[in-house]
Amino acid sequence: MTTADMIHQLRLELWNLTYTQWKTETLFSIQWWSLIALIAISYAIWWAIVDKRRLSQILLFGSFVAVGRIVMDIIGTNAVLWSYDIRPTPFYPGPFQLDLTLIALAFMVVYQYCHSWKKFLIWTGVVTGIMSFVFIPILIMLGFVKSYNWNLFYSFVLIFGIASFSRWVLLGVLNLQQNQE
Template identity: 25%
Template structure:
């Protein structure tokens, strides 16, 4: 690595540090433990996990859990890219250094899709229709409520229809990942 490249990399790393410090300072000022939005995010993180604990089909826990983990990871990647490129933001967060909404990507969305997958596979209802339904609930009901509460903002032409495509594409990819691993498991 030459000196110019090293200097540019150090500048980028310092920019990350400065941005993280700015995020932490913003969090302390507007989103910390003394705000109702912080506690709402905590409740919205915990309630779905408690519901999942009681509703999860224990006989299929690994399959449903893998599916939920795939939804979670895809959501984190998309949410990180979207926030880093300034398509949307979460002005009030539970964890200030994460660009994503920890509540949505780690609890609400994965749990909703896991319970949908569990239900639709037991009832043998079309997966894609059910996934579109869950995506529509989050895109056209949950996110507008978050926006109304000033807990979610969209920028640069991003809209709910693009968000719906992202949610649905994530559900399709998670199902493909699950199907691939189920297939590999049957091969042993």
């Protein structure tokens, strides 16, 4: 058996364990319903306050943040730096993962209200601090997430960097678009 075949076999075993755990321990549990409710409430609040006139721009920014955060999550989960015990779906990384969803929604609000770099960076620091040092530890304490050899300060630096880079890219795209008109 080649190394590639062994990796495939292990991935198949991991999928079977993950799906069984999700189906028998997670799906329809109180934690699962709490997760679904928190995600739904977050989207409802975001929808109520988002500037609909700038919706496509804000969504593009949120997409950049989400993609950056998903890349971070793929690396972190594959390197076994953290794992998710409670997920809306059995997939890794899961769609609508709580921290991924809330981070993107929170930064879309920051982007919407912060027009200058200074204000954006200050509020990005505040939101990133809350996410990294309050929200993620609560998720760990409640058993939604497990952390292995991971320092929450790294989360702060990476999430702050993702949000800032996303704004920089979006402003570049908007500038390019404006120059073409």
